[in-house]
Amino acid sequence: xxIELTDIIMDYPGTRALDRVSVAFRTDEVHGxxxxxxxxxxxxxxxxxxxxxxxxxxxxxxxxxxSLASPGEALARGIAHVSQEGSLVPSLTxxxxxxxxxxPRYPGGIVRRGALRDQARALLARWFPDLTIDLDQPVETLPxxxxxxxxIVRALRGxxxxxxxxxxxxxxPAREKERxxxxxxxxxxxxxxxxxxxxxxxxxxxxxxxxxxLRDGRLIRTFPAAGATEGQLTSLMLQRGHGPSDGGAxxxxxxxxxxxxxxxxxxxxxxxxxxxxxxRAGEIVGLxxxxxxxxxxxxxxxxxxxxxxxxxxxxxxxxxxxxxxHEMRRRGVAFVPDHRMIHSLIGxxxxxxxxxMVHPEAGAYRAFGILSPRRESTExxxxxxxxxxxxxxxxxxxxxxxxxxxxxxxxxxxLYGAKGRYRLMIFVEPTEGVDIGAKREIxxxxxxxxxxxTAILVASSDLIEIADLSTRVVSFVNGQALGDLAWPNFSxxxxxxxxxxxxx
Amino acid sequence: MNTxxxxxxxxxxxxxxxxxxxxxxxxxxxxxxxxxLFIGFSLGVDRFLTTxxxxxxxxxxxMLTIVxxxxxxxxxxxxxxxxxxxxxxxxxxxAPTLLVAGWPLPAALAAGLGAGLAVGLVNALLxxxxxxxxxxxxxxxxxxxxxxxxxxxxxxxxxxxxxxxxLVLGQxxxxxxxxxxxxxxxxxxxxxxxxxxxxxxxxxxxxGGNLKAAELSGIRGRRYRQLALVICSLFAATAGILLSARxxxxxPNAGQDYLLDGLATVFIGMTMFRPxxxxxxxxxxxxxxxxxxxxxxxxxxxxxxxxxxxxxxIIIVAVAIVSRTTKLKLL
Numbered sequence: 154x155x156i157e158l159t160d161i162i163m164d165y166p167g168t169r170a171l172d173r174v175s176v177a178f179r180t181d182e183v184h185g186x187x188x189x190x191x192x193x194x195x196x197x198x199x200x201x202x203x204x205x206x207x208x209x210x211x212x213x214x215x216x217x218x219x220s221l222a223s224p225g226e227a228l229a230r231g232i233a234h235v236s237q238e239g240s241l242v243p244s245l246t247x248x249x250x251x252x253x254x255x256x257p258r259y260p261g262g263i264v265r266r267g268a269l270r271d272q273a274r275a276l277l278a279r280w281f282p283d284l285t286i287d288l289d290q291p292v293e294t295l296p297x298x299x300x301x302x303x304x305i306v307r308a309l310r311g312x313x314x315x316x317x318x319x320x321x322x323x324x325x326p327a328r329e330k331e332r333x334x335x336x337x338x339x340x341x342x343x344x345x346x347x348x349x350x351x352x353x354x355x356x357x358x359x360x361x362x363x364x365x366x367l368r369d370g371r372l373i374r375t376f377p378a379a380g381a382t383e384g385q386l387t388s389l390m391l392q393r394g395h396g397p398s399d400g401g402a403x404x405x406x407x408x409x410x411x412x413x414x415x416x417x418x419x420x421x422x423x424x425x426x427x428x429x430x431x432x433r434a435g436e437i438v439g440l441x442x443x444x445x446x447x448x449x450x451x452x453x454x455x456x457x458x459x460x461x462x463x464x465x466x467x468x469x470x471x472x473x474x475x476x477x478x479h480e481m482r483r484r485g486v487a488f489v490p491d492h493r494m495i496h497s498l499i500g501x502x503x504x505x506x507x508x509x510m511v512h513p514e515a516g517a518y519r520a521f522g523i524l525s526p527r528r529e530s531t532e533x534x535x536x537x538x539x540x541x542x543x544x545x546x547x548x549x550x551x552x553x554x555x556x557x558x559x560x561x562x563x564x565x566x567x568l569y570g571a572k573g574r575y576r577l578m579i580f581v582e583p584t585e586g587v588d589i590g591a592k593r594e595i596x597x598x599x600x601x602x603x604x605x606x607t608a609i610l611v612a613s614s615d616l617i618e619i620a621d622l623s624t625r626v627v628s629f630v631n632g633q634a635l636g637d638l639a640w641p642n643f644s645x646x647x648x649x650x651x652x653x654x655x656x657x
Numbered sequence: 658m659n660t661x662x663x664x665x666x667x668x669x670x671x672x673x674x675x676x677x678x679x680x681x682x683x684x685x686x687x688x689x690x691x692x693x694l695f696i697g698f699s700l701g702v703d704r705f706l707t708t709x710x711x712x713x714x715x716x717x718x719x720m721l722t723i724v725x726x727x728x729x730x731x732x733x734x735x736x737x738x739x740x741x742x743x744x745x746x747x748x749x750x751x752a753p754t755l756l757v758a759g760w761p762l763p764a765a766l767a768a769g770l771g772a773g774l775a776v777g778l779v780n781a782l783l784x785x786x787x788x789x790x791x792x793x794x795x796x797x798x799x800x801x802x803x804x805x806x807x808x809x810x811x812x813x814x815x816x817x818x819x820x821x822x823x824l825v826l827g828q829x830x831x832x833x834x835x836x837x838x839x840x841x842x843x844x845x846x847x848x849x850x851x852x853x854x855x856x857x858x859x860x861x862x863x864x865g866g867n868l869k870a871a872e873l874s875g876i877r878g879r880r881y882r883q884l885a886l887v888i889c890s891l892f893a894a895t896a897g898i899l900l901s902a903r904x905x906x907x908x909p910n911a912g913q914d915y916l917l918d919g920l921a922t923v924f925i926g927m928t929m930f931r932p933x934x935x936x937x938x939x940x941x942x943x944x945x946x947x948x949x950x951x952x953x954x955x956x957x958x959x960x961x962x963x964x965x966x967x968x969x970x971i972i973i974v975a976v977a978i979v980s981r982t983t984k985l986k987l988l
Contacts, residue, residue: 457873482875496873499866501933510863510874513856522856566874 154215155179155346156201156232156315161210163196163370170196171207174372176365180314180346183337185361185378187354189390189614190444191585192367194350198317201348202234203227231314235304237323237350247288247295248273251307277306280343281336298329302336309345316340317348322356334360352444354383366390387443387653391616392645405624405640410435414608415455415486415577420464424450425632427464432577432608437599439623440612441648448629449491452581452612456481456488468576482511487567487575491582497563500552504544505533507551507562508569515570536565541594557591560584564595578602579610584618596622616648630654680932683982687928687975691946698953705956712835718948719841720745720896720903724915725922725940726848727892732923732935733852734885735865736784736791740776741919743802744890745897745912748772750806752823752898753815753907762822766898773894776802777887784886785879791886799916806909816906827903837899844892849937861885862934921968922947924975933979947971 155177163171171193178184178201188194199205200212203221212219214230221227224234241250248270249256257268273288286299295303301321308316318337322330337360340347351357357364361378366389373389411434420427425447432438442448454461458476466473468484478488490496498507509516509529516529533547540561544554551562564583567575583599584592599622603609613619619626620643628635628651635651699706724741731738752769756762776798783794829836852858863871864881872878896915901907925946926939947968954964 478873479875479877488873490873495867495869497870499863499870501931502866506859509859510871510876513859517856524854524856524859 154181154314156215157213158197158201159211159213161197161200161207161212163193163200163205164208170370171200172370174210174367174370176372176375178315178346178348180344181341182362183341183347183349183360185357185364186348186350186367187352187357187364187386187390188367191369191614192390193370194367195319196370197367198234198319198348198350201227201315202232202317204234228311228313231312232317233308233311233313233315234317235301235308235319235321237320239300239304239324241292241300241304243293244291246290247286247292247299247303250292250303251276251288251310253307255310273306276310280306280309281339284336296329297325298332301325301333305336313345315346315348317350319350320352321349322351322353330356354386357386358383368392384650384653388646388649391649391652410624411606414469416467417455418465420451420454420466421462422447422450422454422458423460423462425454425629425634427451427634430627430634432610434606434608435603436624437603437609437611437622439619439626440610440629441614441616441619441626441652442629443652444614446629446652447632448612448627449581451629451634452579452610453488453490455577455610456486456579485576487511487571487578489564489567489578489580489583491585493559493563493585494552497566498551498559500550502551503548504537504542504551504554504562505529505547508533508536508565511566512570515572532569536569537561539568540565540598555588556586557588560587560595561591564598574602574605574607577608577610579612581612582615583611583613584615592618616645619648620644626651628652679982683928683932683978684930686978687925687946688942691942691949694946694949694953698949698956702953702956705953710952710956712833712838714945714948714952715838715841716835717952718944719835719837720900721915721918721922721947722841722941722944723844723892723896723899724919725926725944726844726937727889727896728919728923729848729926729935729937729940730852730861730885730892731791731889732927733858733865734861734882735868736882736886736889738780738795738886738889738893739792739916740780740795740799740802741889741893742913742916743799743806744773744776744893745900745915746806746909747776747802747809747897748894749897749901749911750810750815750907750909753819753901754809756820756823757815757818762820765823769898770891770894773891773897774887776894777890778883780890781883781886785882795886810907810909812909814906814908819902819905823902824905825902827899827901828905837903840899844895845937845941852937857881857884866934917972918947918968921972921975924972924979927979928975932982 157177159175161171161174162169174193174197186194186197196205200207203224203226206220206222212221219230221230221232227234242253245253251273252269257265257272259265270288277284277286277288281302284302286295286302292300292303305316321337322333325333334356337347337349349357349360358378358381363375364378364381364386365375366373366386368390413431413433416431417427418429420430440448440452454476455466456476457478461476466476468486473480473484494500513524514522516532517524530547537544537547542558542561542565544558551559554562560583567578580599584595587595596618599609599611611619611622623643624640626638626643626648628638628648630652638647638651704710724745727741728738748769751772752765755765755768780791780795780798783789784791826836826840831839852861860871860876860881861884863876864878868878893915897912900911904911922943923935923940925943927933927935929939929942930936950967951964954967
């Protein structure tokens with residue numbers, strides 16, 4: 154028995170999240186699903202679980218064509234989805250959570266408490282007879298693994314044949330994980346196939362019968378898990394197949410670089426520890442790592458670090474006492490974050506207003522900070538021209554622009570009215586969700602800024618981008634910065650090896 | 658370099674034009690309703706369209722407008738101030754009490770405004786440093802001020818012996834136009850200028866529009882949220898002083914209606930110009946809207962109870978429009 158997805162396409166405004174994905178999930182297997190953030194895993198399982206309808210494509214259940222328009226419909230067809238965030242009511246007991254919404258009742262609607270406990274116990278015993286979990290305690294008092302098991306038992310309440318588990322161990326302490334792993338391994342023997350999403354590759358290899366790798370919305374491969382290695386999976390998740398370009402006329406020799414602009418030592422933030430790090434004038438340093446390895450958090454912490462636990466940052470000759478956005482901006486550090494609509498732009502504002510956010514004084518009369526709409530328009534138009542932003546005018550609302558143009562505005566905020574150059578510019582995912590043309594323009598801009606002597610830090614999950622731009626690359630593994638890779642020894646293979654922990 | 662060269666026009670997609678028409682309709686529909694109301698009352702109610710009645714409307718809405726402007730600063734930074742009504746009451750007690758006790762006018766006015774400053778600072782401290790959501794912090798502050806007002810006054814009105822220089826603020830006329838109307842227009846213009854034409858105003862809007870983005874742009878979010886709450890209290894205090902000058906006495910329970918009326922005003926204003934965002938212009942027309950309705954219904958001879966019902970319905974309709982058509986972000 155199996156559910157088969159054929160040529161699934163999912164289009165969101167401006168991006169294609171899934172591009173002709175075909176895959177079959179069987180009821181007698183644990184099927185590992187892996188890919189970097191944005192590869193399309195979540196979109197695929199939300200289609201499978203009935204939360205979204207695909208733009209195109211077919212789904213068949215045991216050969217019969219089905220269309221799952223809601224999670225309820227998917228449940229009726231035997232497909233249940235246990236999401237990453239957890240869906241238990243913390244203050245209710247395990248038994249109450251298991252039967253939530255399907256409690257046994259007396260006529261008149263009052264819950265039969267005794268029967269509720271018995272039924273919940275029976276359900277738990279039916280699936281996992283050897284487990285002892287106290288179902289009479291509020292679930293918030295139970296170990297995380299037991300909470301997850303309760304969620305799974307609840308999902309198995311109906312006649313379930315496919316169970317989707319989205320990062321089930323993400324919130325679990327290491328010693329509790331094995332308890333859950335044992336549970337997951339047993340389900341196929343009981344007629345329930347598991348679709349397992351996890352960032353932990355060792356877990357995927359240990360638990361899965363087959364593994365499917367997604368990258369950029371495409372299915373890369375489905376293959377048996379036996380014999381797979383973490384290095385092989387990492388490579389499939391990341392490799393984009395064509396080599397780095399030469400980066401145009403960019404001079405990437407280290408002799409061309411100036412003195413260090415920023416120097417960091419004994420840096421300690423919750424997500425990463427870095428004993429020593431620096432960027433020289435004119436240098437573009439690339440940060441790479443798997444999702445959650447701390448490279449994005451580190452990049453950001455050089456501009457805004459409210460939870461800095463230790464370390465010093467020297468900017469030129471000066472040691473910066475406090476790493477806060479307004480301080481660093483004043484000292485000539487720019488920061489272009491990822492997730493631009495959350496971290497950088499105001500969707501309802503015009504391009505002009507967004508651009509003027511960092512240096513509004515450039516569009517103002519000097520006295521009292523009085524804004525001049527005319528000066529603002531002139532300045533905004535200049536920035537939009539420099540970055541070739543495609544918009545109907547400076548007054549177009551930013552939320553209506555395409556991804557590439559939004560990103561240009563997000564970068565342009567730092568060019569608007571910037572009198573001199575910045576000493577240091579930090580970019581996280583500078584071309585996230587950006588079309589090829591805009592991407593090339595943004596890369597050229599970064600090279601140009603470096604050529605003027607700005608120190609540039611780029612953290613990106615796009616390895617080609619890193620290879621194209623960087624003069625030096627630092628790889629992060631589990632919150633640790635590993636040694637540098639120096640230009641021109643860049644290749645996807647060397648990056649991937651560095652990201653999976655092999656010393657460069 | 659001109660606009661056309663640097664920013665080429667994107668081809669509008671299907672449905673784009675329809676969406677823009679809808680936006681345009683939304684932006685001005687409330688104004689159209691206001692004009693229709695005005696015409697309706699002019700035709701249907703005898704004494705409505707007279708100079709004295711129109712000036713009367715301006716006078717009636719002046720203090721409400723001033724409170725609502727303060728609330729607009731708060732809304733722009735996405736902070737709510739539910740203590741404005743009792744704050745107005747407090748300032749409207751302090752100034753007359755001190756005047757009766759023989760204080761000079763400027764000192765008494767400064768003391769009233771100083772109370773607004775102090776309460777605003779406490780609100781700001783509670784919200785941005787302690788971390789109490791503004792809705793709760795200012796609700797509690799309102800309760801505290803209510804008690805303070807009755808303690809200060811002993812529950813009695815303060816009147817008699819108020820100097821003419823004070824009363825003229827609320828009752829005087831200049832070239833036949835109420836002084837209150839001049840003060841209101843002054844406040845509207847000043848607030849409009851600050852919000853639309855200064856960096857400070859831009860920052861307040863930025864903090865309310867996307868706090869994270871504002872802070873990562875190097876804007877000190879906390880500082881501008883504090884400023885918005887202080888401004889809000891100061892405008893409430895101003896309205897309270899003017900109200901006591903208008904009434905010729907300090908009343909412990911004066912100003913209480915300004916909270917609900919002020920919120921209604923801001924909500925109506927949020928349907929206009931930049932739907933979903935509180936703007937000074939929107940707030941002014943919102944106050945006019947309420948003023949015209951109240952005045953018209955009064956002239957027809959309807960009870961204040963009916964007016965209260967009408968006001969409630971208007972708030973619901975205005976918020977329904979805004980929240981169904983925009984991403985309304987009240988808190």
